[in-house]
Amino acid sequence: MSLAPEALLRRLAIVLGLVVLINVIIEAVLSLVVGNPIQPPFSTPQTRFQLVTAVIPRLVEIVGGLGLLVAGYWNGEKQATERTLGWSFVLGAGLLLLPLILLVTAFRAPHAQMPPAGLLRFQVQFVRGLVFYLTVSGVLLAWGRLLLANSKAPRGMLTAA
Amino acid sequence: MRPPPSDARRAIALLYVTGAIVSLEQLAEILALIYPFHSSVASWRFGLLGITVSRTASFALADAMILGAAILLEHRIFLRLAGIVHLLVAVLLVPIMGMYSLDVLVLRRALKPEFVRGFDLTGIRTLLTCGIAILAGVLVFWSTHRMKAPPSDRLAASHDLLLPQLPAKQLE
Numbered sequence: 001m002s003l004a005p006e007a008l009l010r011r012l013a014i015v016l017g018l019v020v021l022i023n024v025i026i027e028a029v030l031s032l033v034v035g036n037p038i039q040p041p042f043s044t045p046q047t048r049f050q051l052v053t054a055v056i057p058r059l060v061e062i063v064g065g066l067g068l069l070v071a072g073y074w075n076g077e078k079q080a081t082e083r084t085l086g087w088s089f090v091l092g093a094g095l096l097l098l099p100l101i102l103l104v105t106a107f108r109a110p111h112a113q114m115p116p117a118g119l120l121r122f123q124v125q126f127v128r129g130l131v132f133y134l135t136v137s138g139v140l141l142a143w144g145r146l147l148l149a150n151s152k153a154p155r156g157m158l159t160a161a
Numbered sequence: 162m163r164p165p166p167s168d169a170r171r172a173i174a175l176l177y178v179t180g181a182i183v184s185l186e187q188l189a190e191i192l193a194l195i196y197p198f199h200s201s202v203a204s205w206r207f208g209l210l211g212i213t214v215s216r217t218a219s220f221a222l223a224d225a226m227i228l229g230a231a232i233l234l235e236h237r238i239f240l241r242l243a244g245i246v247h248l249l250v251a252v253l254l255v256p257i258m259g260m261y262s263l264d265v266l267v268l269r270r271a272l273k274p275e276f277v278r279g280f281d282l283t284g285i286r287t288l289l290t291c292g293i294a295i296l297a298g299v300l301v302f303w304s305t306h307r308m309k310a311p312p313s314d315r316l317a318a319s320h321d322l323l324l325p326q327l328p329a330k331q332l333e
Contacts, residue, residue, distance in 0.1 A: 012304060027215060
């Protein structure tokens with residue numbers, strides 16, 4: 001059975017998107033279980049803050065992987081999969097608010113005890129975390145809404161959210 | 162899928178460059194980390210595969226850009242070559258995984274008991290990611306070699322574009 005270019009594009013996007021996401025998950029689990037200094041049980045606000053900010057570089061890869069999945073399933077034949085993916089993205093956007101809350105609460109206590117020399121760096125890390133988590137959450141929510149809206153449209157028609 | 166207009170083709174072609182830059186940057190970083198080369202040392206080989214595997218996500222994103230551009234621009238020969246390269250990498254990874262497993266077994270004996278768990282998990286992560294990369298490589302090869310040939314009417318249409326168009330009045 002031969003593949004049309006569009007079907008090939010979709011298939012490769014799904015395969016490579018899954019590779020990216022699986023790799024990110026494996027690396028995250030490994031760094032949680034093995035990596036120092038983020039050893040469980042994350043008892044101090046400092047370690048919690050480190051944990052939440054350590055995830056940020058991986059968020060870029062997560063967005064890339066999810067983007068490939070969106071490209072793979074967007075306006076495809078399987079409307080149910082598109083809907084499931086849309087709801088997963090909306091749920092993911094909501095779940096990303098948890099590390100955001102953790103970031104804000106973990107920031108307050110060390111911030112008060114921080115010596116002036118390290119304060120600026122600490123504040124920059126906090127703002128970086130805030131911007132990244134809010135952006136990724138917004139991107140996931142937007143994709144989720146687009147996929148959900150598109151899953152109701154007849155095939156071959158693009159709808160604006 | 163309609164062929165993209167010429168200005169869009171230029172923009173899509175930039176995906177090739179972007180994908181190549183991402184791949185080269187990752188390769189340069191790996192080279193900088195593993196230099197100087199000690200291929201006879203088991204711990205060096207263990208580190209080499211571990212470092213390479215931890216960058217799978219970046220390589221896969223670059224791969225998606227390059228393959229996506231090739232499909233959209235209908236560069237069929239390039240796609241076939243890319244598929245063969247993916248298969249070669251997948252085939253090469255099989256003996257590399259075997260050698261890596263042997264290295265893990267050798268290095269594990271020399272470790273203190275408190276470090277064994279972390280070492281085992283790192284080894285499992287590397288083997289798992291290699292397995293996924295092999296699967297993805299074979300799938301990419303399989304898919305690229307099953308791409309449908311362009312319809313003959315599109316070829317005819319593209320030839321029509323080259324012919325001078327007569328004004329409507331002359332046709333009447």
